[in-house]
Every structure is written in structure tokens, then in C-alpha cells.
Amino acid sequence: xxxxxxxxxxxxxxxESDLGQVADEMSPMDLCAQGISGALADCGLAMKDVDGLxxxxxxxxxxxxxxxxxxxxxxxxxxxxxxxxxxxxxxxAQAAAxxxxxxxxxxxxxxxxxxxxxxxxxxxQREVNPxxxxxxxxxxxxxxxxxxxxxxxxxxxxxxxxxxxxxAARKWAQLNPVAWEKKPLxxxxxxxxxxxxxxxxxxxxxxxxxxxGAIVMTSAARAKSLKKPPAYVLGCGHGVTHMNISxxxxxxxxxxxxxxxxxxxxxxxxxxxxxxxxxxxAFTINTILFLEDLGFCKxxxxxxFVSNGNIAPGGGxxxxxxxxxxxxxxxxxYGLFILIEGVRQLRGECGERQVRKHDVAMVxxxxxxxxxxxxxxxxxxxxx
Amino acid sequence: xxxxxxxxxxxxISHLEKGELAYQFSPEANRAVFFxxxxxxxxxxxxxxxxxxxxxxxxxxxxxxxxxxxxxxNVALVDCDEGFRLMSRVEEIAPEQVTIGMxxxxxxxxxxxxxxxxxxxxxxxx
Numbered sequence: 001x002x003x004x005x006x007x008x009x010x011x012x013x014x015x016e017s018d019l020g021q022v023a024d025e026m027s028p029m030d031l032c033a034q035g036i037s038g039a040l041a042d043c044g045l046a047m048k049d050v051d052g053l054x055x056x057x058x059x060x061x062x063x064x065x066x067x068x069x070x071x072x073x074x075x076x077x078x079x080x081x082x083x084x085x086x087x088x089x090x091x092x093a094q095a096a097a098x099x100x101x102x103x104x105x106x107x108x109x110x111x112x113x114x115x116x117x118x119x120x121x122x123x124x125q126r127e128v129n130p131x132x133x134x135x136x137x138x139x140x141x142x143x144x145x146x147x148x149x150x151x152x153x154x155x156x157x158x159x160x161x162x163x164x165x166x167x168a169a170r171k172w173a174q175l176n177p178v179a180w181e182k183k184p185l186x187x188x189x190x191x192x193x194x195x196x197x198x199x200x201x202x203x204x205x206x207x208x209x210x211x212x213g214a215i216v217m218t219s220a221a222r223a224k225s226l227k228k229p230p231a232y233v234l235g236c237g238h239g240v241t242h243m244n245i246s247x248x249x250x251x252x253x254x255x256x257x258x259x260x261x262x263x264x265x266x267x268x269x270x271x272x273x274x275x276x277x278x279x280x281x282a283f284t285i286n287t288i289l290f291l292e293d294l295g296f297c298k299x300x301x302x303x304x305f306v307s308n309g310n311i312a313p314g315g316g317x318x319x320x321x322x323x324x325x326x327x328x329x330x331x332x333x334y335g336l337f338i339l340i341e342g343v344r345q346l347r348g349e350c351g352e353r354q355v356r357k358h359d360v361a362m363v364x365x366x367x368x369x370x371x372x373x374x375x376x377x378x379x380x381x382x383x384x
Numbered sequence: 385x386x387x388x389x390x391x392x393x394x395x396x397i398s399h400l401e402k403g404e405l406a407y408q409f410s411p412e413a414n415r416a417v418f419f420x421x422x423x424x425x426x427x428x429x430x431x432x433x434x435x436x437x438x439x440x441x442x443x444x445x446x447x448x449x450x451x452x453x454x455x456x457x458n459v460a461l462v463d464c465d466e467g468f469r470l471m472s473r474v475e476e477i478a479p480e481q482v483t484i485g486m487x488x489x490x491x492x493x494x495x496x497x498x499x500x501x502x503x504x505x506x507x508x509x510x
Contacts, residue, residue: 130393131419132471134495134502137459138449145447146461153445153484197459198448198480246461246471247419251445 006266007384009096010223010230013043013216014343019329020180021116022210028059029070031112031212036071039214044227045106047073052104052217054079054095055111056087058124058332067110077104083240084367085280087111088215088335089374093236095217105218109339112212113331120208123332129244138197141205141283143245143369145197148285150251152199154300157288159199161303163190165284166203166326168312173323175313175353180209181327204284206324211331213340220384231343232384234269234360235377237262245369252300255373256293256364263362263375264295271295274377275357276318276345278338280366281325287311290364291319294375318355321345335365339376346380359383392420395434400501405437405490407468418468439490440465441505448479458482462505464490476506 015038017031032055040046053075057063064080077098081090088109095107115123126139137143151157167187173179185203193201223230239255239262242248264270271294279290288302296317297305305311311319322328322341329337342361344350360383363376390398392408396419399406408417411433413426423430441464450456458479463469474482475493488505495502 130500134499135459135471135473136449136451136457137447137471138451142447142449142459146445146459149447149484150445195448195450195456197450244471246469251461 004093004096004236004266005100006234006268007232007379008220009099009217010220010232011215011217011339011343011378012223012226012228012230013039013045014340015039015042015213016178016337016340017112017212019178019211020209022114024117026114026117028057028112028114028212029066031114031210032067032110032214033070035112035212035214036108036110039108039216042228043216045216047071049106050108051075052077052095052098052107054091054107054109056080056082056091056333057111057113059113075104077107083372083374085282085333085335086365086367086372086374087333088339089363089365089376090238092217092233092339092376093238093374096233096236099217099219105222107217108214109217109336110212110214111333111336113333114210115332116208116210132244132246140369141200142197144283144285145200146245147251147289147370148199148283151285151288154252155303157303159191160187161288161307162199162204162284163187164307165281165287165311166190168306168309168315169281169320169324169326171312172321172353173327176323176328179323179328180207200283206282206326206330206334209329209331211329211337213336215336215339215343229347229381231346231378231380233376234379234383235263235265235267236375237266238372238374240372241370243368243371248370252289254289254293254370256290256375259364259373259375260294263377267377267379269360269377271362274360274362276321276355277362277364278320278342279364280334280338281320282330282334282366284326286366287319289370290366294362294364313353321350321353321355335367338363338365342378346378392422396420397500399436400492400503403492405439405464405503406434407437407464407466408432409435416466416468418470435466437464437466437490440508441488441490443474443482443484443486443488444469446482446484460505462488470503472503472505474505474507
């Protein structure tokens with residue numbers, strides 16, 4: 001069992017759809033299509049080249065079939081793994097496997113959501129769990145809040161530490177022309193905002209926006225002949241620890257520990273080799289947990305690590321340079337957008353928010369309530 | 385094999401109706417299993433025994449939910465002494481006074497109507 005080969009495939013095209021608040025009656029599929037159109041133009045490929053298709057959505061029960069119908073194509077290989085927000089990081093590994101195995105040659109991974117326009121309740125169906133639902137946790141927020149309470153208890157992490165994550169995200173968002181929230185934000189603003197589920201105020205929680213996008217993947221050999229510098233897939237890994245928060249073995253250690261270890265091993269790299277981290281910040285505790293579990297700091301030290309502007313523009317480690325789910329956009333499932341940002345940063349396309357050294361990006365997706373973790377390590381031409 | 389005559393959830397609820405907090409024990413794994421199910425998640429074995437908890441436990445994690453309407457309330461994860469964890473709430477104290485490490489004891493809450501009884505906790509000292 002050899003697994004995926006380091007650098008054998010690459011992300012060659014990436015684009016967002018309309019973001020924020022989209023036009024009335026725009027559908028999730030319309031947003032997917034905008035993203036696909038943009039991502040194909042980005043790499044110079046055409047719809048007729050696409051023979052692999054992946055998507056996962058909250059508003060379409062059989063989204064991959066809907067997307068095939070919409071696009072009018074007959075892909076040779078399709079995938080629609082649904083692991084919540086990390087679906088797209090899972091899709092990257094699956095597309096890489098399909099391309100390596102010769103099952104398809106150009107794979108598109110797409111997403112679209114009109115969560116803001118239609119309202120959160122319409123956008124995703126709530127599941128009833130007889131062991132949790134009667135206690136009325138405000139999900140997903142309360143699940144992450146429980147994890148935060150445990151981290152605070154065990155390691156002395158403070159609400160101010162959590163707030164630093166939101167403040168850093170906002171500072172990055174202020175450098176991103178398409179970010180949704182750009183108003184100045186301080187630690188004090190976060191702390192005094194409306195409480196949702198202790199220790200989280202509304203500013204510890206991700207945005208609710210519309211949005212979509214797509215990426216295009218192909219073999220490393222073909223990638224070299226396309227328009228933009230390839231973002232090579234150096235490493236992939238995943239770790240699934242539970243579905244419901246009451247079944248999570250240890251609320252302070254996520255599946256990112258496993259997903260990161262597997263991805264680093266494949267990439268033959270470690271945290272210190274990563275120039276940036278694009279991670280799924282649904283809530284402020286996510287950033288702290290994942291930076292620890294992915295090896296950027298020791299377990300329990302994440303609160304101190306994110307403080308004093310260390311992950312903000314000009315800090316020691318660039319994290320969520322698009323402004324994150326906290327300030328840039330968060331249309332239901334956010335995992336595709338961190339892949340798009342990773343690709344753009346590796347290419348050096350990010351204008352004001354461009355990070356200085358940009359050879360290796362850790363992209364980390366999260367799904368469910370810290371449930372399904374998937375890491376993708378992307379590298380530029382210097383890494384292969 | 386004939387169909388099973390009862391489900392894991394129905395068995396669990398039937399114990400709650402009698403005022404008991406039931407959980408499963410896996411002899412092959414030598415540890416408690418919760419939520420109740422058909423297969424042991426540690427061994428894959430279908431040999432699971434029902435046991436009754438003493439109802440004593442420790443708060444593992446806690447939050448206070450602030451609903452758009454109505455009073456804030458507690459949601460907690462409780463580690464029972466037999467080695468299983470469940471979601472619940474701690475009653476009889478203010479929600480923000482529930483702390484991690486607090487010793488708690490079980491009682492049944494009966495919502496009435498169609499809703500099944502659920503396990504809640506109160507401070508052990510109460």
C-alpha cells in the first residue's frame with residue numbers, strides 16, 4: 001500500500017463565485033457554475049476538458065447529479081463525499097487518486113450556497129439526535145463552545161485569546177477586496193458583543209454569507225503547460241473522531257493531529273516548513289486547536305501563540321490570509337475557500353495581503369463539530 | 385434469526401421511565417459504551433450488556449446557551465463514574481455556576497406529553 005504520490009497532481013485553476021449577498025433567486029448551482037467558469041478560465045481549460053467532477057452541498061440532496069445536469073457534461077469519474085465543511089479537502093485526495101489511477105484527467109471540485117439569502121434554517125437540515133437534541137444545544141456553536149470550555153479549563157486559555165483570533169482575521173480581511181466584514185475590530189469589541197453560547201460572542205462565530213467557487217486539478221505533467229503556476233498536492237491526510245460532540249474522545253485534541261501527521265509524512269515536510277496556514281475557522285477556538293494539532297505550537301499553548309498579533313498581518317505566522325470564515329465569507333461549508341486562498345498565495349497573486357515567503361501552504365478543513373478533519377499541503381514549483 | 389424485539393434507544397428510554405440511567409458494557413473491551421448501540425465501537429462485537437449507572441459523575445465541559453428568546457440555560461457533558469460520557473444539563477444552580485470538575489448526580493426529567501424522559505444532573509452536594 002503506497003498511497004498517493006507526493007506532487008503527482010496539482011491545483012491549476014481556482015476561482016470564487018459571487019460572494020456575500022448574491023442576487024435574488026440565484027441558486028447554489030448558479031454559484032457553482034460561476035466558480036467553475038472562473039476556475040477554467042484561470043487555467044485556460046474548457047468545459048469539454050472536464051472528465052472528473054466533485055461537489056458537496058447542503059441545499060441539494062444529490063448535488064453531484066444536479067451539477068452534472070446543470071453543466072450538461074458526462075464526467076468519467078464523480079465523487080460527492082459529504083463530511084461537512086472539510087468535504088473539499090477530502091475531494092482533493094479523491095481527485096488526486098482518480099487522476100493517478102487514470103480514471104479522469106481534469107477534475108473540477110465545486111461548491112455553492114445561498115445560505116444568507118435563504119436563511120440558515122432553510123440552507124441545512126437539522127438532524128435529531130435523541131441523546132443530544134432534548135438538551136437544546138445551539139448547534140454547531142454550542143459544540144465548539146464546549147470544546148473551548150475544556151481548553152480554557154485545562155490550559156488556562158482565555159476569552160481574550162479567543163478574541164485575538166477574530167481580531168487577526170479581521171485585519172487580514174481588511175486587506176482582501178472581497179471580504180464581507182471589514183469594520184475595525186478590537187479584543188474589547190469581541191468580548192462585549194452579544195453572547196451566543198459561552199464563551200463565544202457573535203464575534204467568535206463565523207459569518208453567514210452566500211458564496212461558492214471551484215478549483216481545477218490535473219496531473220503534474222499536464223499542469224506545467226497551463227496558464228498559471230501549479231499548486232502541487234504534496235500531502236493529504238484525514239482524521240475522523242466522532243459525529244456528535246458528546247462522542248468526541250478528548251475535546252482538546254482533534255482529528256487534525258492525525259490528518260496533519262499523515263499529510264506531513266506524504267509531503268516529507270513538517271509544520272516548520274509551512275509558510276502559511278489556511279484553516280477552517282468556524283469559531284475562534286478552531287484556530288487555536290488546529291494550530292496546536294498541526295504542530296505549529298505545543299498542545300495548550302495555542303492561546304498564547306495567537307496573541308499579540310502573531311497570526312495577523314506582519315506577525316510570525318500568516319494564518320487565514322483571506323480573512324477567514326470569521327471575516328471574509330462563510331457560506332455554510334467553507335472548506336473550498338481555504339484551498340482557493342492557498343493556491344493564490346502560492347502563486348503570489350494576493351496583492352496587499354500577499355505573504356512574503358510562499359512556497360508551502362498548509363490547508364486544513366474541518367467538518368461537523370470538530371468531527372471530520374482533512375489536511376492538504378500545497379507547494380509551488382520550488383517544492384517538487 | 386427473528387427481528388430484534390426492541391431497539392437500543394427504546395431499552396435506554398424504558399430504563400429512564402423507571403428512573404434509571406442505563407448504559408451498555410462491552411465485556412470484550414472491558415469498558416462502558418455510550419450512546420447505546422448494536423455493536424461495540426471498540427471491538428466490533430455484538431456482545432453488549434445493559435448496566436445501571438450509580439448516577440454519579442463529573443462535569444467534563446460546560447456552556448451557557450443564550451437563546452434569542454427566553455432565559456439562558458446550561459448544556460454540559462458529564463463523565464459518569466462508570467466511564468461513559470453523555471450530554472445533559474446541570475439543574476438547580478444558575479447555568480453560569482456550573483463548572484468543570486463539579487461532582488453531580490443524576491435525576492430523571494420528564495417533559496411530559498409525547499417526549500421521552502431525559503437524564504439531567506444536579507450538584508452532588510444538593
